[in-house]
Amino acid sequence: MKLDTAKGVRDFPPEEKILRDKIVATIKETFELYGFNPIETPIIERYEVLTAKFAAGEESDALKETFKLTDQGERKLGLRFDLTVPFCRYVGMNPKMKMPFKKYMSGQVFRDGPIKTGRYRQFMQMDPDIVGTDSMLADSEIISLSETVFNKLGFEVNIKLNNRKILDGIMGQLDIDKENRFPVMVSIDKLDKIGKQGVSEELSEKGLDNEKINYILNVFEQEASNQETINKLKSEVNNNVAQEGLSEIQEIINYLDIYGVKSVKFDPSLARGLAYYTGPVFEIYLKNSKITSSVAGGGRYDKIIGNYLQSKKSYPATGISYGIDVILEALKEKNMPIKKSVAQVYVIPIKVKKQALEIVQTLRKAGIKTDFDLMDRGLSSNLDYANKLGIPYVIIVGQRDLDNKQVTLRNMKSGKEEKIDLNDISKIKV
Amino acid sequence: MKLDTAKGVRDFPPEEKILRDKIVATIKETFELYGFNPIETPIIERYEVLTAKFAAGEESDALKETFKLTDQGERKLGLRFDLTVPFCRYVGMNPKMKMPFKKYMSGQVFRDGPIKTGRYRQFMQMDPDIVGTDSMLADSEIISLSETVFNKLGFEVNIKLNNRKILDGIMGQLDIDKENRFPVMVSIDKLDKIGKQGVSEELSEKGLDNEKINYILNVFEQEASNQETINKLKSEVNNNVAQEGLSEIQEIINYLDIYGVKSVKFDPSLARGLAYYTGPVFEIYLKNSKITSSVAGGGRYDKIIGNYLQSKKSYPATGISYGIDVILEALKEKNMPIKKSVAQVYVIPIKVKKQALEIVQTLRKAGIKTDFDLMDRGLSSNLDYANKLGIPYVIIVGQRDLDNKQVTLRNMKSGKEEKIDLNDISKIKV
Numbered sequence: 024m025k026l027d028t029a030k031g032v033r034d035f036p037p038e039e040k041i042l043r044d045k046i047v048a049t050i051k052e053t054f055e056l057y058g059f060n061p062i063e064t065p066i067i068e069r070y071e072v073l074t075a076k077f078a079a080g081e082e083s084d085a086l087k088e089t090f091k092l093t094d095q096g097e098r099k100l101g102l103r104f105d106l107t108v109p110f111c112r113y114v115g116m117n118p119k120m121k122m123p124f125k126k127y128m129s130g131q132v133f134r135d136g137p138i139k140t141g142r143y144r145q146f147m148q149m150d151p152d153i154v155g156t157d158s159m160l161a162d163s164e165i166i167s168l169s170e171t172v173f174n175k176l177g178f179e180v181n182i183k184l185n186n187r188k189i190l191d192g193i194m195g196q197l198d199i200d201k202e203n204r205f206p207v208m209v210s211i212d213k214l215d216k217i218g219k220q221g222v223s224e225e226l227s228e229k230g231l232d233n234e235k236i237n238y239i240l241n242v243f244e245q246e247a248s249n250q251e252t253i254n255k256l257k258s259e260v261n262n263n264v265a266q267e268g269l270s271e272i273q274e275i276i277n278y279l280d281i282y283g284v285k286s287v288k289f290d291p292s293l294a295r296g297l298a299y300y301t302g303p304v305f306e307i308y309l310k311n312s313k314i315t316s317s318v319a320g321g322g323r324y325d326k327i328i329g330n331y332l333q334s335k336k337s338y339p340a341t342g343i344s345y346g347i348d349v350i351l352e353a354l355k356e357k358n359m360p361i362k363k364s365v366a367q368v369y370v371i372p373i374k375v376k377k378q379a380l381e382i383v384q385t386l387r388k389a390g391i392k393t394d395f396d397l398m399d400r401g402l403s404s405n406l407d408y409a410n411k412l413g414i415p416y417v418i419i420v421g422q423r424d425l426d427n428k429q430v431t432l433r434n435m436k437s438g439k440e441e442k443i444d445l446n447d448i449s450k451i452k453v
Numbered sequence: 454m455k456l457d458t459a460k461g462v463r464d465f466p467p468e469e470k471i472l473r474d475k476i477v478a479t480i481k482e483t484f485e486l487y488g489f490n491p492i493e494t495p496i497i498e499r500y501e502v503l504t505a506k507f508a509a510g511e512e513s514d515a516l517k518e519t520f521k522l523t524d525q526g527e528r529k530l531g532l533r534f535d536l537t538v539p540f541c542r543y544v545g546m547n548p549k550m551k552m553p554f555k556k557y558m559s560g561q562v563f564r565d566g567p568i569k570t571g572r573y574r575q576f577m578q579m580d581p582d583i584v585g586t587d588s589m590l591a592d593s594e595i596i597s598l599s600e601t602v603f604n605k606l607g608f609e610v611n612i613k614l615n616n617r618k619i620l621d622g623i624m625g626q627l628d629i630d631k632e633n634r635f636p637v638m639v640s641i642d643k644l645d646k647i648g649k650q651g652v653s654e655e656l657s658e659k660g661l662d663n664e665k666i667n668y669i670l671n672v673f674e675q676e677a678s679n680q681e682t683i684n685k686l687k688s689e690v691n692n693n694v695a696q697e698g699l700s701e702i703q704e705i706i707n708y709l710d711i712y713g714v715k716s717v718k719f720d721p722s723l724a725r726g727l728a729y730y731t732g733p734v735f736e737i738y739l740k741n742s743k744i745t746s747s748v749a750g751g752g753r754y755d756k757i758i759g760n761y762l763q764s765k766k767s768y769p770a771t772g773i774s775y776g777i778d779v780i781l782e783a784l785k786e787k788n789m790p791i792k793k794s795v796a797q798v799y800v801i802p803i804k805v806k807k808q809a810l811e812i813v814q815t816l817r818k819a820g821i822k823t824d825f826d827l828m829d830r831g832l833s834s835n836l837d838y839a840n841k842l843g844i845p846y847v848i849i850v851g852q853r854d855l856d857n858k859q860v861t862l863r864n865m866k867s868g869k870e871e872k873i874d875l876n877d878i879s880k881i882k883v
Contacts (some may be wrong), residue, residue, distance in 0.1 A: 024501055026545045026761060029530050032495035034543055037556065040491040056817045058796040058824025061470040065462035065575050066496065066561055067520075071454055090497075092522040092532075094565050094574070100459050102522075113464055115456045121793075121841050123827050126467065131496055131561075135524050144524070145495050156827045164827065171817075281810045331456060363551075366488040380711045387486045387601075394488025397553050397586045397594065411551050 031144030038363045043351050047129060049175050050149050050345060054127040057168045059151045062126045064109040070099035072112050075331065088134040102133035106150040106344065107324070114154055114338060115331045122155025141352060152342030154328065159271050162303045162323060162341045163278035169307055169319060169343055170284050176350065177357070179310040182286050185293035186272050187300050187322070189256065192265020193242065197235050205297050207231065211243055212294035243292040249276050252289050271303060301325040305343060314353045319345040364412040367453040370395035371405040373421035382420055382430065382448060389449035410435055416453050461574030468793045473781050477559060479605050480579050480775060484557040487598045489581045492556045494539040497522075500529035502542050505761065518564040532563035536580040536774065537754070544584055544768060545761045552585025571782060582772030584758065589701050592733045592753060592771045593708035599737055599749060599773055600714050606780065607787070609740040612716050615723035616702050617730045617752070619686065622695020623672065627665050635727050637661065641673055642724035673722040679706050682719050701733060731755045735773060744783045749775040794842040797883040800825035801835040803851035812850055812860065812878060819879035840865055846883050
């Protein structure tokens with residue numbers, strides 16, 4: 024038998040999992056600080072629910088990359104490819120839910136796609152969402168939360184903000200053919216990457232005349248401040264939908280000022296989730312990191328839940344999705360000391376197993392994470408073990424020390440040793 | 454479209470997920486107190502790995518209940534049905550791992566089986582394991598950890614302890630046919646449930662004569678204390694394998710005495726995991742609960758990892774698996790107050806949104822979990838919302854209070870209100 028993982032998935036050994044757990048705990052804690060509540064949905068969903076066109080988005084790879092399976096009753100099932108679709112299904116099934124509903128989900132999602140560096144077939148997302156209000160305060164809450172999350176994780180971020188209505192409105196104003204709008208938006212979105220020249224060429228290939236191209240290159244250029252970019256667009260764009268989008272951006276910018284959020288940059292060229300986002304969209308990038316892809320992205324999706332319910336009732340919703348795997352890569356890049364063990368103390372008995380075990384239990388009762396020798400090994404191999412695992416302190420329990428009602432505490436980093444009275448064991452600082 | 458979950462799986466709304474998260478956090482914290490380190494393996498495994506006979510166990514339903522799927526490359530895959538098989542695969546793939554290796558895993562597992570009350574097709578397990586030592590100290594560590602876990606969760610437990618070698622040895626001593634041994638052990642295991650009479654009938658049907666049946670009924674009867682049961686078996690069983698098992702039980706009982714573990718009961722009739730356990734086995738039951746099924750079970754499996762590697766090298770291992778779903782049911786039974794929100798404070802602005810938002814951010818910066826009105830609703834519907842969600846405190850921000858540099862803090866349970874100075878907002882006790 025070939026002993027291997029499935030293709031495109033991976034194991035996390037302690038040194039990675041400890042860090043991953045820390046990321047998850049920090050994010051969870053911050054979500055709760057903002058009053059978001061946890062829910063959980065299954066990894067398996069009905070295939071029909073996962074593949075609803077208005078949910079997955081036609082331009083997305085999610086549909087063809089959905090892992091399919093059947094149960095023994097031949098029911099068609101699939102593994103979820105994101106957390107948004109299951110959440111929409113959840114809201115649809117809980118009509119009595121108190122609104123607004125602020126939730127977060129954490130979980131594994133799956134895509135049966137091509138494997139590249141940093142791209143896996145199972146990966147973890149954490150998503151805060153607010154459903155039941157169309158107030159821009161909700162979008163502002165998501166953005167402020169996101170800045171706080173990344174700051175707590177030790178990152179400075181750039182949060183790009185746009186509003187789908189602005190792109191839509193400008194497409195309308197320029198009278199771009201309906202079927203050409205998504206492709207044109209995709210080209211505009213590349214301004215950062217391929218520059219004005221590149222975008223100009225792409226738009227020309229997509230059949231836009233020079234006048235329209237020049238208008239686009241000018242109008243989508245960011246000014247020095249968010250307010251200046253808003254002002255320019257307000258005066259130059261002559262379309263109601265776009266003006267509505269701009270008012271929403273203005274409102275969010277004003278709220279974020281009160282929140283104290285500093286890292287938002289209004290970028291009118293930002294296009295994401297064209298098939299399902301209906302209002303503000305956000306995309307988060309790390310500053311000072313080798314990781315140039317976004318680490319989180321989201322936006323307002325006011326129509327998906329209503330579509331599931333085939334309901335006239337409106338279910339406005341906004342949220343964001345954090346990519347835990349890419350955040351882990353970014354943290355690993357910071358070269359923090361690697362911990363292979365959570366243990367704070369490792370206890371080594373020198374032929375006094377019973378007393379050592381009592382000390383181990385005393386330490387644990389005091390809330391100190393404690394491991395100890397399970398194999399009757401000698402002092403030096405035990406010290407080597409504790410050292411390899413990066414456990415910071417060792418307590419050596421020997422008969423001579425015990426006769427003086429003491430043990431020896433060794434700082435593994437400095438090598439310094441001190442005697443500790445048995446009565447003071449639960450008070451050691453580790 | 455039928456808006457529903459897949460058959461046999463379920464959603465957890467906040468009031469259940471908050472409790473579930475608390476269970477998981479308590480268990481995780483206790484695992485780490487005992488020096489167990491987290492690892493993570495994927496939900497998808499190669500089908501061949503999952504279905505190795507020596508791993509799943511032939512008597513188990515796991516094989517036929519494994520969810521199967523394929524990737525786009527037509528590779529045969531499956532969803533893991535427990536956490537032990539992936540862990541064995543992990544150990545096999547990491548030959549340089551420092552031994553002993555103390556790990557825990559938390560995760561979803563899947564079985565495509567019949568649906569009953571309390572039985573789901575996706576459920577959560579948390580497993581601590583120690584690999585790399587055959588010392589009974591490792592098994593004792595798992596048992597002591599388990600008692601601590603359940604006590605911290607607020608439960609008193611009965612931990613049943615046995616050793617596979619005792620059952621094996623007695624089967625040998627009685628000269629039971631090889632193919633009849635598992636069935637006979639399964640009957641003996643029912644002593645608790647169907648009594649001596651019932652077991653006697655089953656054994657008779659399985660072809661045992663009266664002499665053997667009477668020997669079995671006597672030898673498997675528990676005495677008043679663990680030591681007496683050990684002593685009786687030591688004197689009455691005439692088989693080396695069984696005597697080895699008894700010595701191991703003696704050793705564990707001695708260690709657990711030092712650990713301070715009180716809830717272990719040696720039960721020589723306990724049979725579990727007959728296909729793969731090789732030494733001590735444990736099964737945990739709650740005292741004073743309507744839940745009569747076990748909430749955790751495990752044992753020593755010294756051969757599975759070596760079998761995966763087709764290796765002569767020995768990989769002794771022991772561990773246990775906690776059923777998170779059944780623990781959640783048991784906690785819900787305790788009628789604890791239901792929390793639909795993690796928020797500690799809900800802020801209601803009376804037409805002073807900006808100042809309210811500043812107060813919200815001040816509270817959050819002070820580490821207080823804070824939600825607030827996102828919908829410009831009136832005071833009474835906001836109070837109703839906070840009340841329905843079970844948020845314990847509300848802060849009402851109105852202009853008159855603000856003129857006095859104050860806000861109103863309302864205790865939602867007692868209805869009492871007090872004025873708080875703006876400067877003291879981050880110091881409120883919630």
